[in-house]
Amino acid sequence: MSQTVATPAPPARDERLGRRSALARLLARPEMGALVGAIVIYIVFFIVAAPFREATSLSTVLYQSSTYGIVAVAVALLMIGGEFDLSAGVAVTSSALVASMFSYQFTANMWVGVVVSLVVALAIGFVNGYLVVKTAIPSFLVTLGTFFMLRGLNLAMTKQVTGNVATNDVSNIDGFGSAQNVFASQFTVGGVSIRITLLWWILFVAVATWVLLRTRVGNWIYAVGGSAPSSRAVGVPVNRVKIGLFMAVSFLCWFTGMHTLFAFNTVQSGLGVGNEFIYIVAAVVGGCLLTGGYGSAIGAAIGAFIFGMAQLGIVYAGWNPDWFYFFLGALLLGAILLNTYIRRRAEASR
Amino acid sequence: MFRSRKRLLAAVLALGLVVTAGGCSESGGKQAEEGAAGVGAGKASTARITIAMVTHGAPGDTFWDIIQKGAKAAAEKDNVDLKYSSDPSSGNQANLIQSAIDSKVDGIAVTMPDPPALIPVIKKAIAAGIPVVAINAGITSFAESGVLSYFGSDESLAGEAGGTRASEGGYKHVLCVIQFQGQVQLEDRCNGVKKTFTGKWTKIYVNGADRPSEQSTIAAKLKQDPSIDFIITLGAPDALAAINAIKDSGSKAKLGTFDFNPQIPPKIQSGELQFAIDQQPYLQGYEAVDSLWLYKANGNILGGGKPTLTGPFLVDKQNVDFVGKFAAAGTR
Numbered sequence: 001m002s003q004t005v006a007t008p009a010p011p012a013r014d015e016r017l018g019r020r021s022a023l024a025r026l027l028a029r030p031e032m033g034a035l036v037g038a039i040v041i042y043i044v045f046f047i048v049a050a051p052f053r054e055a056t057s058l059s060t061v062l063y064q065s066s067t068y069g070i071v072a073v074a075v076a077l078l079m080i081g082g083e084f085d086l087s088a089g090v091a092v093t094s095s096a097l098v099a100s101m102f103s104y105q106f107t108a109n110m111w112v113g114v115v116v117s118l119v120v121a122l123a124i125g126f127v128n129g130y131l132v133v134k135t136a137i138p139s140f141l142v143t144l145g146t147f148f149m150l151r152g153l154n155l156a157m158t159k160q161v162t163g164n165v166a167t168n169d170v171s172n173i174d175g176f177g178s179a180q181n182v183f184a185s186q187f188t189v190g191g192v193s194i195r196i197t198l199l200w201w202i203l204f205v206a207v208a209t210w211v212l213l214r215t216r217v218g219n220w221i222y223a224v225g226g227s228a229p230s231s232r233a234v235g236v237p238v239n240r241v242k243i244g245l246f247m248a249v250s251f252l253c254w255f256t257g258m259h260t261l262f263a264f265n266t267v268q269s270g271l272g273v274g275n276e277f278i279y280i281v282a283a284v285v286g287g288c289l290l291t292g293g294y295g296s297a298i299g300a301a302i303g304a305f306i307f308g309m310a311q312l313g314i315v316y317a318g319w320n321p322d323w324f325y326f327f328l329g330a331l332l333l334g335a336i337l338l339n340t341y342i343r344r345r346a347e348a349s350r
Numbered sequence: 351m352f353r354s355r356k357r358l359l360a361a362v363l364a365l366g367l368v369v370t371a372g373g374c375s376e377s378g379g380k381q382a383e384e385g386a387a388g389v390g391a392g393k394a395s396t397a398r399i400t401i402a403m404v405t406h407g408a409p410g411d412t413f414w415d416i417i418q419k420g421a422k423a424a425a426e427k428d429n430v431d432l433k434y435s436s437d438p439s440s441g442n443q444a445n446l447i448q449s450a451i452d453s454k455v456d457g458i459a460v461t462m463p464d465p466p467a468l469i470p471v472i473k474k475a476i477a478a479g480i481p482v483v484a485i486n487a488g489i490t491s492f493a494e495s496g497v498l499s500y501f502g503s504d505e506s507l508a509g510e511a512g513g514t515r516a517s518e519g520g521y522k523h524v525l526c527v528i529q530f531q532g533q534v535q536l537e538d539r540c541n542g543v544k545k546t547f548t549g550k551w552t553k554i555y556v557n558g559a560d561r562p563s564e565q566s567t568i569a570a571k572l573k574q575d576p577s578i579d580f581i582i583t584l585g586a587p588d589a590l591a592a593i594n595a596i597k598d599s600g601s602k603a604k605l606g607t608f609d610f611n612p613q614i615p616p617k618i619q620s621g622e623l624q625f626a627i628d629q630q631p632y633l634q635g636y637e638a639v640d641s642l643w644l645y646k647a648n649g650n651i652l653g654g655g656k657p658t659l660t661g662p663f664l665v666d667k668q669n670v671d672f673v674g675k676f677a678a679a680g681t682r
Contacts, residue, residue, distance in 0.1 A: 051573045064566040155410040164680045165415045264561055268587050270410030273559050315570040321555045
């Protein structure tokens, strides 16, 4: 029996504080897998689709991604906080309808409608959040209910007020121009037209990232998503955090709704159904866990970019349109597999 | 905490009041809207009957709204109690027809987007002694189902009209934009365009429930294939997205569309839209109810076993001023 006396490791450092290489730390970030996926998909389309290589095409892809990505930022925060919002897709349309119909019916300045719509949107978010925290029913069910209710309200209210299922043209109402400048303008940089939604998207991602990583509220969001009872036990205001997150979602739904209104002048009441899943897909592809407590805002942005890029890349490549959704699904599945693989590798290397 | 919250609330309310008071618009809005007179006629003295209209229309779609308006106008005139219901899924639509049979209505108007799924239940209604007419979709199978008449457009014929018109304009490459996948009548329209268009034909599917996405997808396609010089959209709201897409992509393509709504006439007047192919949904709804009433009241049947066509009716710069005023009232 040979007695091997283990040489004790130098006790200077606690292993929990062990330094990992910068690369390993970077790879362990929630959004890294998605970033690699985005780069791979970008390269694929860059090779197979000649029109995709142009800067103007990238601008179109970024515009499309931003219309998903703005709401996806808040949906990701909410998912990190452990909740879902299935009403987000139609809430975008609700906001646009409220602003348009209010200004039209009262012949009020467009900005009045915009403000009224914001108040209504925040109220919807508050009701969602309040019902979830007070009834303790899963948010999936609560917001499923509000999803259908809003869908019905969108149609019924629009018909009640306008007599039609689409709102009237509001482009000649005072304040339309200035509101359009804020929500739906575009400008040209080096011959490429850039939509203002892209700038807003970057801003919202930056703010959300700052909140998550640098503020107490950010810690609270991770905590309530990880375990609501234990965070309540250490004094985190769980209910307020969750209600706040639902209101953040409805705020960005309102923003996207304003974009839709000012980009198209009229709003059809049936729009937006199905988009709630695109927001959730963007967050999940971007590394958020469906169970909560893990994820990032940048990841959701990359997820939205992947979705927008895949959707338009297929068109730029001129692939058979009958197979569109098959390709889209395959690309998303590929991105998720790659994401999961990279995260496992990063975790194993700890 | 509470005090500051109350103050905040008061400030928000005050701001709201100030904004509302000073926030009136000088132009547009309800005040500028003209009193639009609807279609109205007297009222029949026949006994009140109940007619069910069961369609595959998606709730909140402009087109189906106009069908309903036509049906309501006829119902008012004919002393009819109209029950409208709809479901885009054919299984659910069949159930709705069954529930109309169960409630023993005096007549049923149906759309037939998916004949094999709907014909059995339609035959059941006829067997129960309820007269049935078909509208909008089902031109090829209405005779087989045993319904009295069919009021609608021939989608292929409408597509062919669009293709012919685009060919006459000397265009070389047409893009057909389909806003929902797997709907027979939409595919028929695009195939009709293909049949008569003399140049190259391409189709694309877009997400009709998301305008920005629809716009970017069309813009991407125009970029992918710059030879496209004419676009045909299959629904009126989709034409508005296509107009933006053309501007975005810097394409020189021109545009035509199927169907009609209040936003379409100004676009034809401004030249952003070359034409709109209307199938007169108002007429479909109106005739459905009116013909059932005539059958009940006087035993009349329209069409002689052949489809009664409500379209294609082509609206362009020549006749847009005449049709436009009805569209503004929401009935065309």
